[in-house]
Amino acid sequence: MTGCKSFRFAVLCGLLQTSIACADVFWLSETAPPKAAPDAMQHEHHHEMPAQSAVAAAAPAAEKKHDHDAQVSLDGEAPGKDHQPGKQVWLRSGDNIKSAQYIATANSNERLTMIDLDGGKTEFDAESVAGRLTLKTSLPKVGFYDLYLEQCKVENGKLQVQLPKAELLWASCVAKEVDEEAVAKPIINVNSPLEVVREHKPDEGCMVRLVSGDVVNFLVLSFGKPLAGIPVTMITQEGWRNTVVSDDSGRASFTVIRAYFPKWFEFKKYHTDTFIAVAEMDKNEAGALDGTPYTSAHYVATLPGKYRPSPYDYRSYAWGLGIALFVIVFGGVAIYLYRRRRLKPYQEVRVDDKA
Amino acid sequence: MTRLEAVRAAVNNVQFNRFRFWLQLFFFALLVYGGYLGVELGKSLPTFACGYNAEGRGGMCYLMPLQHQMAWSWQKLFSVAGLTVLTGFLTFYLWFIALNKGWCGFVCPVGTIQDWMTSIRRKTGIRYSRYTWGQFKGLALIKYVLLALLFIIPLGIGGGWFNKDLKSPFCMICPGRTIIPMFAGDFSYLTIDFSSKINMIMTVLGLTVTGLFFVGAFIKKRFFCFYCPMGAFHYLLSKPALLRLRKDGSKCTRCGDCYRVCDQEIKDIADDVNRKEIMTDDCTLCLKCVASCPENGALKATFAGIPIFESTEQGFIKRMHKGTPDGK
Ligand code: SF4
Ligand code: SF4
Ligand code: SF4
Numbered sequence: 312m313t314g315c316k317s318f319r320f321a322v323l324c325g326l327l328q329t330s331i332a333c334a335d336v337f338w339l340s341e342t343a344p345p346k347a348a349p350d351a352m353q354h355e356h357h358h359e360m361p362a363q364s365a366v367a368a369a370a371p372a373a374e375k376k377h378d379h380d381a382q383v384s385l386d387g388e389a390p391g392k393d394h395q396p397g398k399q400v401w402l403r404s405g406d407n408i409k410s411a412q413y414i415a416t417a418n419s420n421e422r423l424t425m426i427d428l429d430g431g432k433t434e435f436d437a438e439s440v441a442g443r444l445t446l447k448t449s450l451p452k453v454g455f456y457d458l459y460l461e462q463c464k465v466e467n468g469k470l471q472v473q474l475p476k477a478e479l480l481w482a483s484c485v486a487k488e489v490d491e492e493a494v495a496k497p498i499i500n501v502n503s504p505l506e507v508v509r510e511h512k513p514d515e516g517c518m519v520r521l522v523s524g525d526v527v528n529f530l531v532l533s534f535g536k537p538l539a540g541i542p543v544t545m546i547t548q549e550g551w552r553n554t555v556v557s558d559d560s561g562r563a564s565f566t567v568i569r570a571y572f573p574k575w576f577e578f579k580k581y582h583t584d585t586f587i588a589v590a591e592m593d594k595n596e597a598g599a600l601d602g603t604p605y606t607s608a609h610y611v612a613t614l615p616g617k618y619r620p621s622p623y624d625y626r627s628y629a630w631g632l633g634i635a636l637f638v639i640v641f642g643g644v645a646i647y648l649y650r651r652r653r654l655k656p657y658q659e660v661r662v663d664d665k666a
Numbered sequence: 667m668t669r670l671e672a673v674r675a676a677v678n679n680v681q682f683n684r685f686r687f688w689l690q691l692f693f694f695a696l697l698v699y700g701g702y703l704g705v706e707l708g709k710s711l712p713t714f715a716c717g718y719n720a721e722g723r724g725g726m727c728y729l730m731p732l733q734h735q736m737a738w739s740w741q742k743l744f745s746v747a748g749l750t751v752l753t754g755f756l757t758f759y760l761w762f763i764a765l766n767k768g769w770c771g772f773v774c775p776v777g778t779i780q781d782w783m784t785s786i787r788r789k790t791g792i793r794y795s796r797y798t799w800g801q802f803k804g805l806a807l808i809k810y811v812l813l814a815l816l817f818i819i820p821l822g823i824g825g826g827w828f829n830k831d832l833k834s835p836f837c838m839i840c841p842g843r844t845i846i847p848m849f850a851g852d853f854s855y856l857t858i859d860f861s862s863k864i865n866m867i868m869t870v871l872g873l874t875v876t877g878l879f880f881v882g883a884f885i886k887k888r889f890f891c892f893y894c895p896m897g898a899f900h901y902l903l904s905k906p907a908l909l910r911l912r913k914d915g916s917k918c919t920r921c922g923d924c925y926r927v928c929d930q931e932i933k934d935i936a937d938d939v940n941r942k943e944i945m946t947d948d949c950t951l952c953l954k955c956v957a958s959c960p961e962n963g964a965l966k967a968t969f970a971g972i973p974i975f976e977s978t979e980q981g982f983i984k985r986m987h988k989g990t991p992d993g994k
Binding site: 575576578579580622625626627628630631632634635636637638639642643646 | 795844853854856857858859860861862863865869870873874876877878880881882885
């Protein structure tokens with residue numbers, strides 16, 4: 312049953328990918344809509360930095376590992392503004408990450424819930440601005456936050472539940488305020504009928520990110536409990552996709568592909584690609600939503616994420632150690648020879664002394 | 667003898683090298699591994715508590731935030747945000763004033779590593795090198811050039827002249843970046859970064875300097891300190907510092923003992939009998955000269971004007987007889 316379902320999903324999307332994307336995948340994006348993009352990003356970067364806060368000094372120090380203002384990848388998602396507390400997310404529809412539309416709320420009872428690392432909850436009303444559902448917020452402190460939207464409507468007697476989720480991060484490499492153990496432990500929404508959770512790397516945070524070649528594990532949960540047999544599809548910015556069915560522990564694993572092949576001199580190590588993980592579930596449940604009856608339900612949960620090029624793409628130990636060793640050996644030999652040469656005149660003087 | 671005098675005599679008789687070794691080890695552990703114990707001394711330390719040692723560092727070398735701040739756009743640098751730069755500098759200055767260049771002689775992990783390498787060399791029996799006077803004078807300028815570049819390049823980035831990859835030019839060639847993280851198990855800075863031309867050039871330079879550091883520090887005591895821009899920066903700011911090195915020329919016999927033990931080959935320490943404030947730009951305030959001086963009160967370290975460690979004949983003899991029965 313589920314296998315069939317996943318097959319249908321994959322085939323459908325595959326067929327329609329070039330023309331219209333699967334319209335029923337909703338996800339929360341941190342990239343501003345095209346027109347507003349340059350403006351909004353500039354502003355956030357230059358004016359929202361709190362003048363005397365630790366972050367102002369902290370952010371620059373982090374640059375070795377991530378230069379967040381450097382580049383927006385062509386047509387794709389913007390790299391994360393992870394060093395700022397200010398966040399804005401938009402609701403988008405469609406599984407083509409580059410062209411997914413920005414959409415509005417479908418009905419008035421949609422709410423956004425933000426859960427922090429300690430389990431604290433904040434509720435927001437989902438409002439549409441200029442026909443787009445967006446939320447602008449400022450994270451209270453450094454750390455990970457999960458943002459959930461739940462949208463329900465009845466279509467042809469079927470309850471359609473969209474459960475897009477976003478993981479927001481305010482990171483500071485200098486402040487060291489991120490409790491690493493807490494970060495490694497994923498945030499879970501026990502009230503969500505279907506949720507995709509990405510397992511973090513043990514030391515994930517400001518310095519450590521997902522990169523090509525990593526194995527990324529998604530957990531499929533329902534009300535906090537793992538769900539087996541649910542197809543999870545990972546879709547990347549460049550259009551690659553793969554579907555894996557969750558195992559008994561609710562886990563679906565993917566190897567993050569490499570989809571960044573620039574010319575050597577155009578290579579950017581902070582280049583960010585986006586992916587979305589989509590889990591779908593059908594349920595035979597009957598009921599009514601706002602008076603409209605339904606006899607079955609379809610759940611779609613999404614989670615976007617980002618990844619960078621693998622350091623193995625641009626870093627070389629062989630060259631690094633080779634150069635250092637060469638200098639050491641060459642320097643050592645040079646000093647040895649220099650000392651030996653200087654020894655000779657000294658001996659001549661001794662001979663003179665005796666004479 | 668009053669109690670104070672007794673304490674003073676005990677201090678002046680101390681087995682100085684041993685004392686310094688343990689103190690350096692303590693600071694090394696604090697600054698390189700302190701982070702694991704939750705130590706956080708801030709981002710403005712006047713010493714190479716390298717920020718690239720992200721997990722273990724117990725505080726952060728000020729040169730890193732300084733370069734990053736200098737690379738802000740000028741508009742930002744000269745706005746209210748510039749106050750962050752000012753507070754950072756003031757914190758750095760307050761730390762610095764307390765110990766003066768004693769940060770180099772006792773605290774700096776990069777300095778300590780060099781001292782350890784000297785101990786290893788001594789065990790191998792290989793003799794150490796010294797510069798000629800001509801070399802000394804010429805090479806001594808390098809640290810000022812590095813210090814100037816450390817300001818000019820980031821400021822140039824803020825002005826839009828240089829590539830952003832040059833944001834922390836000195837860090838890229840600093841041996842602290844490659845070596846200190848290694849002590850915390852992070853070897854990733856021993857790589858060449860091919861992600862851009864500038865990153866490649868800078869990491870090649872950085873690993874060349876690392877190679878030079880190992881050869882140099884092995885045969886030349888405190889090899890890197892002679893070129894260190896932090897040391898130059900210290901010297902330019904050292905006027906109001908509390909810890910000071912003083913000399914009483916009238917008591918000095920110019921025996922040269924202090925010069926011989928000086929890792930930094932500072933001639934003035936023996937030759938200059940006129941200057942009272944004898945700390946020069948290359949001095950690391952290691953106080954080895956004080957410990958090796960046989961003349962009562964010729965050299966002394968003072969803190970806020972109060973002598974804390976003074977050369978004495980008795981102390982000199984005790985230290986000379988280290989390990990023999992009467993010297994204990
Ligand atoms: S690389 Fe050197 S200058 Fe930069 S933070 Fe580390 S120790 Fe300081
Ligand atoms: S001069 Fe030497 S001891 Fe002082 S900061 Fe530089 S490397 Fe460290
Ligand atoms: S002059 Fe004295 S304190 Fe300064 S570096 Fe030389 S021995 Fe150390």
